[in-house]
Amino acid sequence: MAPAYLPSAYTSFQAAPPASSRVPTRHHPPEDWLLDYASGLLWEAPSLVIATHLALCPNCRQQVVYYEFLGGWLLEQENEAPLADTTLPALLAQIDTLSPATPPARARRAACMDGSGIGASPHMMPIREENIDPACILPHPLRPLVQAAQADGRSWSTPKNLPGLSRLSLPTAGPGTAYLICLCPGIRVPEHHHDNGLELTIVLAGSFHDPRGTFYRGDVAIDDASLVHSPIAGSECGCLCLSVSMPPSQNDAMLFATESRV
Amino acid sequence: MSSPQAPTFEDGATPDTLLQAVGRHQDRAAFARLFGYFAPRLKSFLMRTGTDSGTAEELVQEVMLMVWRRAESFDPTHATASTWLFTIARNKRIDRIRRNRHPELDPDDPALVPAPPDASDRLLELAEDRSRLERALARLSAEQAAVVRLAYYEDKPQSQIATEQGLALGTVKSRLRLALERLRAALREDV
Numbered sequence: 039m040a041p042a043y044l045p046s047a048y049t050s051f052q053a054a055p056p057a058s059s060r061v062p063t064r065h066h067p068p069e070d071w072l073l074d075y076a077s078g079l080l081w082e083a084p085s086l087v088i089a090t091h092l093a094l095c096p097n098c099r100q101q102v103v104y105y106e107f108l109g110g111w112l113l114e115q116e117n118e119a120p121l122a123d124t125t126l127p128a129l130l131a132q133i134d135t136l137s138p139a140t141p142p143a144r145a146r147r148a149a150c151m152d153g154s155g156i157g158a159s160p161h162m163m164p165i166r167e168e169n170i171d172p173a174c175i176l177p178h179p180l181r182p183l184v185q186a187a188q189a190d191g192r193s194w195s196t197p198k199n200l201p202g203l204s205r206l207s208l209p210t211a212g213p214g215t216a217y218l219i220c221l222c223p224g225i226r227v228p229e230h231h232h233d234n235g236l237e238l239t240i241v242l243a244g245s246f247h248d249p250r251g252t253f254y255r256g257d258v259a260i261d262d263a264s265l266v267h268s269p270i271a272g273s274e275c276g277c278l279c280l281s282v283s284m285p286p287s288q289n290d291a292m293l294f295a296t297e298s299r300v
Numbered sequence: 301m302s303s304p305q306a307p308t309f310e311d312g313a314t315p316d317t318l319l320q321a322v323g324r325h326q327d328r329a330a331f332a333r334l335f336g337y338f339a340p341r342l343k344s345f346l347m348r349t350g351t352d353s354g355t356a357e358e359l360v361q362e363v364m365l366m367v368w369r370r371a372e373s374f375d376p377t378h379a380t381a382s383t384w385l386f387t388i389a390r391n392k393r394i395d396r397i398r399r400n401r402h403p404e405l406d407p408d409d410p411a412l413v414p415a416p417p418d419a420s421d422r423l424l425e426l427a428e429d430r431s432r433l434e435r436a437l438a439r440l441s442a443e444q445a446a447v448v449r450l451a452y453y454e455d456k457p458q459s460q461i462a463t464e465q466g467l468a469l470g471t472v473k474s475r476l477r478l479a480l481e482r483l484r485a486a487l488r489e490d491v
Contacts, residue, residue: 070458070473073480077452078390082401089403096415099405108483109390110383112452114307118340119347121357126335129361130328133368178406211400256413 065250065257066098067091067238076105083214083282086180087238087258090280093177094256175243180280183208184218194220200228202271214284221246221271221279229268236284237261245272246279307337315381323371334381335364342389351397359396363389436483444479451476 067088074080075088092099176184187208194204202225208216221227221244239259245252248269253259261267271277308314313330315337321330339360346356366388374384394400405412437445450461458476462469 069477073451073476078394078402082403085401086403089405093405093409093411094413096413100415106387107380107383108448109386109452110380112449113338113341113345113386113389114382116341116344119344119353119356121339121343121360125339125357125361126332129335129364130332132361132365133328133331136369174411177411178409179403181411183403212398 065253065259066095067258067260069101072098072101073105076102077109081212081214081284082210083212083216084238084284086183086208086210086216087240087280087282090177090180090240090242091256091258175278180218180242183210200225203227208280210282214282216280216282219277219279219281221277223271223276224273225271225276227269227271229266235262235286237281238284239279239281241277241279243278244275246270246277247272309333316376319367319371319374319381319384320376322368323374331364331368334367338385339364342385345389346393349393349397351393355397359389359392362396363392366392440479440482444475444482447472447475448479448483 071088075085092102187206192207194206196204202222204220205217208218210216241253241255241257243255245254246269248267315334318330318334321327342360342363343356346359367385391402394402458472459469462472
């Protein structure tokens, strides 16, 4: 039974393949962008692609853990900027009014869903067999975002000129558009390029191929103005992927949320 | 287990032990000490990108409030207190100042692909060898150290740094990559 948040075309997909046959990720995001994700410089849409890749790639996740550790170390080295004397007493007074803390597991989930986060990326959590949901194609944070989009009234749509493609728009802060895209087996996306913008795509199920090779679950493709491409979905299962388009700019500047731009 | 250079208070407490005391026992005295250590540093960190003093103080309060509420979930085998606070401050800043969101992973996510069983817990090693990191940072060239700080604090993409400093983008990227490579290599060396 397909999860409610995926379109009917989903039934042609395999669930996440068993570990023994899993193809190791070969197409990773640039390491620069891992640092930019860790330091908080990326807008939400490209961050979503990075975070989804991190859920599926322990090596890149370890890199981000390292960059966050470096961030913490730099915080320790900071100068001390004085605060008003009333700050701590006011804070303690606020704490006194709080209701008892929610249990840790629920607090973690709540923290993840409101995006405020709780700390360094986990990288060593063991997966227990009974936790694996074969229908669980979408890693966190993508899954709650897709469910929120649908609860918000967004729905899968198919362009008239491309009956083999369905897509669902996802709400993200800042510039850029994010879509979950479902391609039927063997469908070729019409030839297109991206002007001066960027397109980031991560495969969630199935595969697609283009002149650079074949992209499987967890693989990230980054397409810029230099590439005119026409990707083809895998012939057995089609392809489910997250695709983000960032508008044209100089030197990828639109990827980055800096204070001067807000 | 911390190296001598780790922030340690007179009675031997460290940010990690203080944070654990807050998480397990709602220890207000420990929280006040954490505040004393981190709040001024958080404020300075938040002001580096042009945030005014008043807004920075508000954010510091919000960060420390979240520290109090989430302290139970702090696991010292997965992160140091500073790393944990850094990510909270980063996400608060993203949310409040940039009206942006930072997608986070969920440690309980069944879709999370685990690290191979033979991978060592690098983070735990790092936390136990701060002195190595300090020496490694001291060994960076002035240009490399400046680029590392810029990447975290000046809030500019590397392309903008390149433009402002009259450098080719490739130069900035390679300086940063080299600096981070040297740090990682230095951390792997035996003392």
